[in-house]
Amino acid sequence: MTAVPERLTRDQVAHVANLARLTLTEEELELFTGQLAEILDHAADVASLDLSGVAPTAHAMAVTNVLRADQARPCLDRDEVLEAAPSVEDHRFRVPRILGEAP
Amino acid sequence: MSVAGPRPATDLAAEVRGGSRRAADVLEEHLAAIDARDGEIHAFNLVTRDEARAQAAAVDARVARGEDPGPLAGVPVALKDNLCTRGLPTTCSSRILAGWRPPYDATVVTRLREAGAVMVGKTNMDEFAMGSSTESSATGPTRNPHDTGRVPGGSSGGSAAAVAAGFAPLALGSDTGGSIRQPAALCGVVGMKPTYGTVSRYGLIAFASSLDQIGPFARSVADAAQLFDVIGGHDPADSTSLNRPTPRALSVVDEGVAGMTVGVLAEYLDGVDPEVAARTREAADALAAAGARVEEVSVPEVLLGLSAYYLIAPAEASSNLARYDGVRFGLRVDAEDTVTMNTATRSAGFGAEVKRRIMLGTYALSAGYMDAYYNQALRVRTLIIEGFAAAYRTCDVLLGPTTPTTAFAIGEKVGDPMTMYRSDVCTIPTNLAGHPAVSVPFGSSSGGLPIGVQLLAPALAERTLFRAAAVVEAAAPVTAAVGGRS
Numbered sequence A: 001m002t003a004v005p006e007r008l009t010r011d012q013v014a015h016v017a018n019l020a021r022l023t024l025t026e027e028e029l030e031l032f033t034g035q036l037a038e039i040l041d042h043a044a045d046v047a048s049l050d051l052s053g054v055a056p057t058a059h060a061m062a063v064t065n066v067l068r069a070d071q072a073r074p075c076l077d078r079d080e081v082l083e084a085a086p087s088v089e090d091h092r093f094r095v096p097r098i099l100g101e102a103p
Numbered sequence B: 001m002s003v004a005g006p007r008p009a010t011d012l013a014a015e016v017r018g019g020s021r022r023a024a025d026v027l028e029e030h031l032a033a034i035d036a037r038d039g040e041i042h043a044f045n046l047v048t049r050d051e052a053r054a055q056a057a058a059v060d061a062r063v064a065r066g067e068d069p070g071p072l073a074g075v076p077v078a079l080k081d082n083l084c085t086r087g088l089p090t091t092c093s094s095r096i097l098a099g100w101r102p103p104y105d106a107t108v109v110t111r112l113r114e115a116g117a118v119m120v121g122k123t124n125m126d127e128f129a130m131g132s133s134t135e136s137s138a139t140g141p142t143r144n145p146h147d148t149g150r151v152p153g154g155s156s157g158g159s160a161a162a163v164a165a166g167f168a169p170l171a172l173g174s175d176t177g178g179s180i181r182q183p184a185a186l187c188g189v190v191g192m193k194p195t196y197g198t199v200s201r202y203g204l205i206a207f208a209s210s211l212d213q214i215g216p217f218a219r220s221v222a223d224a225a226q227l228f229d230v231i232g233g234h235d236p237a238d239s240t241s242l243n244r245p246t247p248r249a250l251s252v253v254d255e256g257v258a259g260m261t262v263g264v265l266a267e268y269l270d271g272v273d274p275e276v277a278a279r280t281r282e283a284a285d286a287l288a289a290a291g292a293r294v295e296e297v298s299v300p301e302v303l304l305g306l307s308a309y310y311l312i313a314p315a316e317a318s319s320n321l322a323r324y325d326g327v328r329f330g331l332r333v334d335a336e337d338t339v340t341m342n343t344a345t346r347s348a349g350f351g352a353e354v355k356r357r358i359m360l361g362t363y364a365l366s367a368g369y370m371d372a373y374y375n376q377a378l379r380v381r382t383l384i385i386e387g388f389a390a391a392y393r394t395c396d397v398l399l400g401p402t403t404p405t406t407a408f409a410i411g412e413k414v415g416d417p418m419t420m421y422r423s424d425v426c427t428i429p430t431n432l433a434g435h436p437a438v439s440v441p442f443g444s445s446s447g448g449l450p451i452g453v454q455l456l457a458p459a460l461a462e463r464t465l466f467r468a469a470a471v472v473e474a475a476a477p478v479t480a481a482v483g484g485r486s
Helices: A010-019 A026-042 A078-083 B008-018 B023-041 B049-064 B107-114 B157-164 B181-187 B221-231 B274-289 B300-323 B338-349 B352-364 B371-391 B417-424 B428-433 B462-475
Strands: B044-047 B076-080 B118-123 B170-174 B190-193 B214-218 B261-265 B293-297 B397-401 B437-444 B450-456
Touching: A010 A026, A010 B352, A026 B300, A026 B352, A026 B417, B008 B023, B008 B049, B008 B221, B023 B044, B023 B049, B023 B076, B023 B118, B044 B157, B049 B118, B076 B157, B107 B118, B107 B221, B118 B157, B157 B170, B157 B181, B157 B214, B170 B221, B181 B190, B181 B437, B181 B450, B190 B221, B190 B462, B214 B221, B221 B437, B221 B462, B261 B274, B274 B293, B274 B397, B274 B437, B274 B450, B274 B462, B300 B352, B300 B371, B300 B417, B300 B428, B352 B371, B371 B428, B397 B462, B437 B462, B450 B462
Parallel strands: B076 B118, B076 B170, B261 B293, B261 B397
Antiparallel strands: B044 B118, B170 B214, B190 B214, B190 B437, B397 B450, B437 B450
16 A cells, blocks of 8 residues: 655645746746645545555556568658758757757 | 437438539538638637548549549548648647648548548647647637537537537547547537547547547437448557457447346436436436336446546656657747757647646656556556446446536636546546447536436447447437527
């Protein structure tokens, strides 16, 4: 049996937002903390159960890895795919610098 | 016995195939209906007039050549805006995908085209299908055609409203926790969620991959069965597509329920609006009158469905929506480094409900909390599947309301997510179990708003499900007509 975690705090919400690559305003942080805590309070009915003897189900219909024959076939058109990208250079997706140092 | 109900779409297709009506004329009538009233309803994010006219002309040309364009020849179909259409904007009603044109068609779009359907546009939805009212759309809410001060339900509210308003006889939606059945009930149309894996998800923009399923909206059970037959079947492009024969429903829809056992699901009647409960009991009486054995059943595990769903679905969504990072498609908000760009893009591109669910899911999967929340929810999923299995040892189908209430007012629940989430309490357990279910209109409330009753069946029992739905439809009190001009 797992213990029901303590009530969600504002700092935890800020941490989770950072993990999810979201910036929240102070007002959003306040609002979401209350709303998410209320949803998790409701989820205590699930979190508080003793389910140690119950197997988890990730997929209702049994799924197995599906392999196809190793044969070449047409795929998405590269130009059409790149057309949808915000920035492209030399047939590649272009992004701002990734590492800390200047380019 | 025969319970044949109205078949607006299949009748239209028969006329077009027989040459007595032109697909082009059918299309223009529906475009005129859209022009007359969609400014008020906002069922569509985009009406694809030119493409639809080209498709209708192609259907007419095939008929003129003596060919058969297919079972949906010339039938206008509306598509939820999370179904990819090659070269045509597909937005999920989100700013983050504004202007995106997919480089491929969803498998269901290909199958509709092959069946001769004419696709008229992309319908409004809750952003990324997260919501129960279509109010979280970045393009503004859809209004319920029965009362424009009320929501159409969600997340496939645009598709439900389009069918209810006569903009198209058929539409496709997606159902992750009730997003087809709940708006169908609130708009007075038929909406069906197929068994997980029977309809390909290729080209359906993912929300919660283990729960999402595409399904039909229609004005009759037979039409919904026809559309299900067209879109169902194995697809190698979706690794979760069941590689086995998919049940075909239209041919059996009139076969009645004699000898079937129907279980009235006690937990779904608890705490719902008294008028909705009364209509559900009338539907049970109708099934009994048609020769079914009707008994009350209890599946107490379904009471845990709401909490389990609002852990599992956000967890899957937090992973699926990680792809919106401003790199390969959609919005980019520029910044000097990539992490800042990712964060700025997502913060500007996602609305409040999507942010809430991403954070909820991220938290439910995070170190220290995954066992208490996500893993517990997966075990509850097992309990719900076992609970349904016990009921189906004695019952062929289950019956309950689709929604706890009729359509609520626009704005009524937007400030209170937990109250909004409760709209899905009767539809969620079906998704967790992977089963099929259908909402059938069954009269109206004293206030003139549609009421839907829900039939549930075990995995791959679509044929049984549609037979029972047709009996309920044939016995249904008339649902108040859609108001307003047309």
